[in-house]
Amino acid sequence: MVIFIFIPTARRALSTHPYYAWIPASHMEAFHYLREKTPPDAAVLHPYEDDPIYSDPSRKEVAWIFKDHYYYMSGLGERAAVSEGSLKVVRIKAPLTPEQVDQRRADIKVFYQTKDPGLAEEILRRYSVDYVWVDKKAPLSFEVASVMTGVFENGDVVIYKKMRVGA
Numbered sequence: 001m002v003i004f005i006f007i008p009t010a011r012r013a014l015s016t017h018p019y020y021a022w023i024p025a026s027h028m029e030a031f032h033y034l035r036e037k038t039p040p041d042a043a044v045l046h047p048y049e050d051d052p053i054y055s056d057p058s059r060k061e062v063a064w065i066f067k068d069h070y071y072y073m074s075g076l077g078e079r080a081a082v083s084e085g086s087l088k089v090v091r092i093k094a095p096l097t098p099e100q101v102d103q104r105r106a107d108i109k110v111f112y113q114t115k116d117p118g119l120a121e122e123i124l125r126r127y128s129v130d131y132v133w134v135d136k137k138a139p140l141s142f143e144v145a146s147v148m149t150g151v152f153e154n155g156d157v158v159i160y161k162k163m164r165v166g167a
Contacts, residue, residue, distance in 0.1 A: 030156075033151075034159065044077065148160035148162050
């Protein structure tokens with residue numbers, strides 16, 4: 001009898017709270033590239049505010065539950081990220097102070113908005129970044145060729161590799 005009480009409750013919870021996410025195939029292809037073609041200790045910079053999870057407008061229930069749980073770079077790409085995860089979780093579990101987390105997030109935002117390649121290069125150096133994830137819908141504003149070289153590209157994503165200093 002107890003089983004009958006819990007099964008409908010669990011069933012109702014699952015029907016109203018989907019535990020899945022829609023991730024574009026192009027993003028999965030980019031994660032595959034990172035996982036298979038980059039060194040295991042590589043660090044990736046990606047725009048945490050635009051983590052590669054999207055809501056399909058035709059299915060408004062998709063992905064809402066993941067809004068505070070961005071761990072796709074480490075989970076699907078199997079690479080370290082400069083910053084990922086919800087602010088609540090990162091501030092509690094990360095070996096960083098809240099101020100350091102905020103600084104990383106601010107620097108990521110600056111990187112994706114700057115027109116200064118020197119500033120972009122400084123941010124990459126500060127966090128020992130090896131690769132940069134760029135969504136084609138939000139291209140970089142600085143002269144990329146002076147700082148990085150493209151190593152992967154598909155319809156939605158470009159992955160750049162940071163050039164060595166003096167290269």
